Amino acid sequence: xxxxxxxxxxxxxxxxxxxxxxxxxxxxxxxxxxxxxxxxxxxxxxxxxxxxxxxxxxxxxxxxxxxxxxxxxxxxxxxxxxxxxxxxxxxxxxxxxxxxxxxxxxxxxxxxxxxxxxxxxxxxxxxxxxxxxxxxxxxxxxxxxxxxxxxxxxxxxxxxxxxxxxxxxxxxxxxxxxxxxxxxxxxxxxxxxxxxxxxxxxxxxxxxxxxxxxxxxxxxxxxxxxxxxxxxxxxxxxxxxxxxxxxxxxxxxxxxxxxxxxxxxxxxxxxxxxxxxxxxxxxxxxxxxxxxxxxxxxxxxxxxxxxxxxxxxxxxxxxxxxxxxxxxxxxxxxxxxxxxxxxxxxxxxxxxxxxxxxxxxxxxxxxxxx
Amino acid sequence: xxxxxxxxxxxxxxxxxxxxxxxxxxxxxxxxxxxxxxxxxxxxxxxxxxxxxxxxxxxxxxxxxxxxxxxxxxxxxxxxxxxxxxxxxxxxxxxxxxxxxxxxxxxxxxxxxxxxxxxxxxxxxxxxxxxxxxxxxxxxxxxxxxxxxxxxxxxxxxxxxxxxxxxxxxxxxxxxxxxxxxxxxxxxxxxxxxxxxxxxxxxxxxxxxxxxxxxxxxxxxxxxxxxxxxxxxxxxxxxxxxxxxxxxxxxxxxxxxxxxxxxxxxxxxxxxxxxxxxxxxxxxxxxxxxxxxxxxxxxxxxxxxxxxxxxxxxxxxxxxxxxxxxxxxxxxxxxxxxxxxxxxxxxxxxxxxxxxxxxxxxxxxxxxxx
Numbered sequence: 001x002x003x004x005x006x007x008x009x010x011x012x013x014x015x016x017x018x019x020x021x022x023x024x025x026x027x028x029x030x031x032x033x034x035x036x037x038x039x040x041x042x043x044x045x046x047x048x049x050x051x052x053x054x055x056x057x058x059x060x061x062x063x064x065x066x067x068x069x070x071x072x073x074x075x076x077x078x079x080x081x082x083x084x085x086x087x088x089x090x091x092x093x094x095x096x097x098x099x100x101x102x103x104x105x106x107x108x109x110x111x112x113x114x115x116x117x118x119x120x121x122x123x124x125x126x127x128x129x130x131x132x133x134x135x136x137x138x139x140x141x142x143x144x145x146x147x148x149x150x151x152x153x154x155x156x157x158x159x160x161x162x163x164x165x166x167x168x169x170x171x172x173x174x175x176x177x178x179x180x181x182x183x184x185x186x187x188x189x190x191x192x193x194x195x196x197x198x199x200x201x202x203x204x205x206x207x208x209x210x211x212x213x214x215x216x217x218x219x220x221x222x223x224x225x226x227x228x229x230x231x232x233x234x235x236x237x238x239x240x241x242x243x244x245x246x247x248x249x250x251x252x253x254x255x256x257x258x259x260x261x262x263x264x265x266x267x268x269x270x271x272x273x274x275x276x277x278x279x280x281x282x283x284x285x286x287x288x289x290x291x292x293x294x295x296x297x298x299x300x301x302x303x304x305x306x307x308x309x310x311x312x313x314x315x316x317x318x319x320x321x322x323x324x325x326x327x328x329x330x331x332x333x334x335x336x337x338x339x340x341x342x343x344x345x346x347x348x349x350x351x352x353x354x355x356x357x358x359x360x361x362x363x364x365x366x367x368x369x370x
Numbered sequence: 371x372x373x374x375x376x377x378x379x380x381x382x383x384x385x386x387x388x389x390x391x392x393x394x395x396x397x398x399x400x401x402x403x404x405x406x407x408x409x410x411x412x413x414x415x416x417x418x419x420x421x422x423x424x425x426x427x428x429x430x431x432x433x434x435x436x437x438x439x440x441x442x443x444x445x446x447x448x449x450x451x452x453x454x455x456x457x458x459x460x461x462x463x464x465x466x467x468x469x470x471x472x473x474x475x476x477x478x479x480x481x482x483x484x485x486x487x488x489x490x491x492x493x494x495x496x497x498x499x500x501x502x503x504x505x506x507x508x509x510x511x512x513x514x515x516x517x518x519x520x521x522x523x524x525x526x527x528x529x530x531x532x533x534x535x536x537x538x539x540x541x542x543x544x545x546x547x548x549x550x551x552x553x554x555x556x557x558x559x560x561x562x563x564x565x566x567x568x569x570x571x572x573x574x575x576x577x578x579x580x581x582x583x584x585x586x587x588x589x590x591x592x593x594x595x596x597x598x599x600x601x602x603x604x605x606x607x608x609x610x611x612x613x614x615x616x617x618x619x620x621x622x623x624x625x626x627x628x629x630x631x632x633x634x635x636x637x638x639x640x641x642x643x644x645x646x647x648x649x650x651x652x653x654x655x656x657x658x659x660x661x662x663x664x665x666x667x668x669x670x671x672x673x674x675x676x677x678x679x680x681x682x683x684x685x686x687x688x689x690x691x692x693x694x695x696x697x698x699x700x701x702x703x704x705x706x707x708x709x710x711x712x713x714x715x716x717x718x719x720x721x722x723x724x725x726x727x728x729x730x731x732x733x734x735x736x737x738x739x740x
Contacts, residue, residue: 005488053518097518101506106484114476114509118375134518136471137507139484148423148467148504 003166003271004141006330008107009062010322019064019112021315021322024300025159026065028226028362031298033073035366036156039222040077043153044085044095046220053097053131054078055152057216059142060160061102063113068120070156071100075122075133082131098133103146106139107326113137141165143208147216155213155223159362162228165205167269170197178266184251185244185270186236195237202273206280207287214289217369223290229363230274232297241274242358243320246351250343259339260332268331270324277363290367300360313348316358317341373536373641374511376700378477379432380692389434389482391685391692394670395529396435398596398732401668403443405736406526409592410447413523414455414465416590423467423501424448425522427586429512430530431472433483438490440526441470445492445503452501468503473516476509477696483507511535513578517586525583525593529732532598535575537639540567548636554621555614555640556606565607572643576650577657584659587739593660599733600644602667611644612728613690616721620713629709630702638701640694647733660737670730683718686728687711 009018029036044054056074061067078098102113114137117123123133140146142157143165171180171194180194213223230239251268254260277295284292302319306312321341329337352358379388399406414424426444431437448468472483484507487493493503510516512527513535541550541564550564583593600609621638624630647665654662672689676682691711699707722728 099518106488107481110480110484110507111476114480114507117509118476132515132518134516135509137480137484137509139487139505139507145502146504148469148502 004105011109018322021318056154057101059157103138164271167271168197168201181266210287221369223367226364246347249347294366302358316348317344374475381479388692391688426524427471429527473508534641537641538567538571551636580657591739593737596734616717619717664736668732672728679722686718687714
């Protein structure tokens with residue numbers, strides 16, 4: 001089964017949903033608000049008289065506060081800029097319309113996203129010289145072409161491009177045996193070929209992403225991409241995030257309890273890769289369609305305001321569950337889901353109790369189409 | 371609460387879902403396949419060299435076989451026509467892309483619609499000179515502007531425009547009392563003002579629909595609209611469909627059993643209207659943006675192939691339930707849903723047992739933007 005047929009953030013708006021457990025993703029968006037604003041403002045200034053209006057795509061948009069905040073932010077920036085231009089020049093041609101394309105895999109909870117749109121006051125259309133905003137849902141993988149040629153002025157992708165199109169095939173030898181046994185990602189006990197397999201799959205996918213977008217994005221159009229990543233100058237052979245460290249502990253514990261068998265664990269590989277900005281820059285140069293304009297690495301704490309360690313461990317487990325549940329239930333079966341994430345609370349607590357940080361590294365790059 | 375916040379066909383793909391109980395809607399689409407094909411073919415011929423590609427909207431698309439069949443049909447017609455043009459003229463500019471906008475209220479089951487798209491082979495993109503097809507979801511009411519100006523070449527709306535934007539306010543007197551007590555639509559016992567209230571609301575809504583589309587549809591673009599309706603030259607003061615006749619019997623029975631109170635029934639009004647082609651023509655002329663090109667009235671039997679009357683009555687009840695359940699549960703509460711549609715099976719059986727027909731009248735009009 002292809003990723004696009006099953007992979008999704010946890011649906012709905014219940015306690016365990018992605019919508020309720022994506023404050024880190026929402027926070028990353030806020031931290032890049034400055035780049036978002038200046039990019040959109042300069043797009044409007046440069047392309048003023050855009051007779052076709054401004055077309056913006058949010059790729060891998062998900063659901064919940066992050067995509068809603070994005071739509072609100074974009075609308076506010078566009079409205080402000082348009083009013084400002086109108087004040088300065090009565091006869092200018094301003095942006096006549098704004099189209100926002102919200103993309104994700106077909107298994108994303110678009111029903112909830114569309115329902116949430118009803119609450120967005122900024123979408124109420126007023127006749128005060130600001131452009132109408134049309135929001136559309138675009139189901140499909142961003143590793144494929146999603147839009148007609150030269151359609152998009154701005155592409156946004158928040159906390160999504162670290163997901164690979166599939167687990168790296170290089171993780172299995174010629175006999176089909178895992179070369180990364182008892183691991184689910186690159187770890188301290190992984191061999192070099194494991195890190196290379198992940199790195200190769202990421203490069204292949206990211207190049208495919210850039211190639212598809214290079215058709216769709218107009219010349220001088222921009223892309224603001226925020227990915228889970230790692231610190232600058234860190235080594236992909238040794239670096240891994242704290243979530244994977246506690247995740248593998250929880251899975252190993254279930255193996256020792258006989259709830260899952262060892263072979264199933266050996267064959268479970270997280271289809272993601274945590275790049276740093278240097279790697280991203282090198283791939284962007286190699287592909288060649290886009291200029292590398294800005295990059296930044298951010299560190300986001302998960303629920304740092306929560307003092308109670310058990311409570312915070314629960315939040316961390318829910319955060320991880322919201323993005324990994326569809327992978328886990330497909331590979332290990334539905335029955336394992338609750339025991340696994342219960343264990344994860346325990347290991348998250350242990351992690352916090354050793355005064356270790358619960359951090360997400362996020363890397364942001366702003367690219368411009370040549 | 372506005373219609374767009376709750377109104378929807380029954381979601382999912384279970385036995386009682388709209389997806390599983392919309393064969394009549396699918397059948398109506400097939401009966402108009404000839405008009406659909408010739409309209410799209412002539413749009414491509416006339417507008418050949420369409421540098422922006424062909425943009426098609428399915429308004430009130432719903433979910434299940436009808437929208438999927440539409441997408442397949444459109445793709446096949448476009449591909450066939452493009453190949454034919456290519457054969458005739460090696461150097462022509464053919465349609466470079468096809469955009470299909472699937473619109474419905476935000477409460478429609480877009481998740482299922484998008485999941486179903488994965489199964490459509492026609493969407494697989496080939497490099498054989500046929501245009502790429504991009505399918506997007508557009509949540510919102512078609513009684514509002516949904517697309518930028520001059521965007522659409524062809525608008526399709528199947529079995530949806532008989533739904534009003536709200537129940538006619540004219541059904542209540544100055545004291546807020548219903549003037550159509552113990553009825554849910556125009557019936558033989560309704561007074562003239564009841565029929566006038568429904569007719570006025572329909573005219574107001576249909577004009578609003580035409581005004582919105584007149585902005586969005588390009589000159590010479592077409593709209594193929596199929597509505598629930600009534601026979602030509604029938605009288606709106608007396609004509610009502612068999613479904614409403616049995617529906618009111620089932621509701622009245624629940625009142626007599628004490629399951630719902632009389633006042634609740636008095637205040638329940640079906641927000642729809644069954645026009646005939648003469649009425650449609652007169653409103654289109656009055657609004658003035660579109661030419662009336664073709665009209666036809668069709669009669670569709672519900673499950674005529676099913677000989678067993680109980681079985682057929684069950685199908686009829688499910689058919690009615692699939693479009694009315696969201697209205698019923700909101701007005702009378704969830705608890706009433708199962709008893710009501712169980713009663714409906716009985717009255718549908720009684721209706722069939724009296725050798726009365728179980729027919730849907732559908733009216734189709736083809737309009738062209740002036």
